[in-house]
Structure formats: C-alpha cells, structure tokens
Amino acid sequence: MAKFLNTSATNYFLEELIKEAVDRVILISPFLKLNDRIKELLADKNRLKIDVRLVYGKSELQPPEIEWLKELTYIRTSYCKNLHAKCYISEELCVVTSLNLYEFSQINNNEMGVLIRRSEDADLYRDVYEEAQRIIRISEEVRISLERPNGEVVEDVRPDNSIAGGVIAKLTSSKLSRRLGIPTNELLDRAVSAGYFDLINGEHVLSALGENSGIVFVPKSRHGAYL
Structure with a gap:
C-alpha cells in the first residue's frame, strides 16, 4: 500500500532508497543540482559498481555537477526533452513526488509524495518502473567527457558510436x-x-x-x- 510523504519524509526516503539499493537506482528529475549528502550516497553506489541512471530535462547541467559526474563510471546521465516527472526508484522502493533533485527545493520548498514498496504493492511498483524505463528509452544519454580548448567541460549528447x-x-x-x-x-x-x-x-x-x-x-x- 502506498504511503503519503511530506517534505521531510520525502527527503528521508530518497536518501534511504539510494543508501539501501544493491542492484539499481533510477533518479528522474527535471532539475538536477545535487546536495552533498546525495552526492556522497551516489558516489558510494559508484564504488560498489551499482548501476545508477540520472535523467534530467529542464536545463543544462551546471559545472559543479559536470565535474562531479566525470569520474563516476557507473552513473549514467540522460537528457529527456519536456520532462516534468519526478520519480526515484531502487529495486525495492519507489518515490513519486513533487520534489526535484535540486538542492534549493530540498531545503526551501513544501513538497509531497508517495512511497511504494515493491514487496507490498508489486503491481503499482511495476507500473511506475515500466514508465521510468520508457522515459529512459526516449532520453539521450549524455557523455560528460569533452573539454573545449579553454578547458571548459561541456556535455555531449551524441550517441556513443x-x-x-x-x-x-x-x-x-x-x-x-x-x-x-x-x-x-x-x-x-x-x-x-x-x-x-x-x-x-x-x-x-x-x-x-x-x-x-x-x-x-x-x-x-x-x-x-x-x-
């Protein structure tokens, strides 16, 4: 059964979702500016070679996010045009929420969401997971590895062919x-x-x-x- 989450509970279960993941993490958020705690948790998943997908869609990544993502092999970033959904998924938990994965929103905004546990509501979890997979499929993967002659790092959204x-x-x-x-x-x-x-x-x-x-x-x- 889905559980209602207020602002603090949404932030709590977002962290728990990432921290407890042992197989995969999917983070879908139009705006992407990660706070230090989320970065620590995701870097730990990268060290454990856990597949992480980040999907954003409203603006270009900022230089701090680009620099941080450059060395994280197991975190793949994709751009989805017209993205408005906010959804965070592990192999067991799913949070569908108004909360962007954006530092300002996590601190200042009033948010709400629902928590879905796969073990308690497999059908609802599957519906959300399949929609998240569809969003990933229609997104363009971003390779954050290019540098201009002046040293500025830029995003490259071309397929890696x-x-x-x-x-x-x-x-x-x-x-x-x-x-x-x-x-x-x-x-x-x-x-x-x-x-x-x-x-x-x-x-x-x-x-x-x-x-x-x-x-x-x-x-x-x-x-x-x-x-």
Whole structure:
C-alpha cells in the first residue's frame, strides 16, 4: 500500500532508497543540482559498481555537477526533452513526488509524495518502473567527457558510436566494453537489465528491443558467435 510523504519524509526516503539499493537506482528529475549528502550516497553506489541512471530535462547541467559526474563510471546521465516527472526508484522502493533533485527545493520548498514498496504493492511498483524505463528509452544519454580548448567541460549528447565518412560503424561487444572501461560480461548484464537481451538457459538472446535498436547477433565467425 502506498504511503503519503511530506517534505521531510520525502527527503528521508530518497536518501534511504539510494543508501539501501544493491542492484539499481533510477533518479528522474527535471532539475538536477545535487546536495552533498546525495552526492556522497551516489558516489558510494559508484564504488560498489551499482548501476545508477540520472535523467534530467529542464536545463543544462551546471559545472559543479559536470565535474562531479566525470569520474563516476557507473552513473549514467540522460537528457529527456519536456520532462516534468519526478520519480526515484531502487529495486525495492519507489518515490513519486513533487520534489526535484535540486538542492534549493530540498531545503526551501513544501513538497509531497508517495512511497511504494515493491514487496507490498508489486503491481503499482511495476507500473511506475515500466514508465521510468520508457522515459529512459526516449532520453539521450549524455557523455560528460569533452573539454573545449579553454578547458571548459561541456556535455555531449551524441550517441556513443564510431562515425567515419558519415556512416555509423558498429562495435563488437568486446570493443564496446573496452571503450566503456567495463568487462564484457558486465556490459551484457547491463544490456539484459535494459531489455536489449533476454537471458534464456544461460544464453544471451537478442530481444525485439535490441534488434530494433540496431544490435546485430553474428552466429558464426572464426572467433565463434559474437554481438
């Protein structure tokens, strides 16, 4: 059963949601300016290699957020045009609220929300989680790694593809994992979580979403099957 949250309770359960997560964290907020406590909690999730998705949509990231996010491999940031929803999810808890993930709002505004526990209301949790996944799918992932000649860090929202002569070149899973700096097995696990593959009898099977996204399964080569 959903539980009503006032301002202080919303902030409390937001922190608890992040702190207790052991598998995934999804943070959807139009405005993004993190306070130090949230940054500490998210940095700890990054050290534990827990997948974190940040989705924002109302303004460009500010330099402090850009600098902080640059070194956090397991925190992926996406931009969603016309985003107005505020929703925070772990594998067990979900908070749907008026609260932006914005330092000023957390301190000064009067907010409210509802807390949903997956163990108590699996159907409602699933509905919110699926909508959050839809928002992630329509968002553009932001790679925070570019610097202008004057040293200013800027956001790059282009898809991370190799482009030569205007043609997008496909990457094998091993090359993509090296580019991202993660093991191939972890890359495939993330792809399963995102819905690009199904795991059937221990084998990775390309899903309809993966096929529509341009992923290709090559069944035979001199190195065996690869993606």
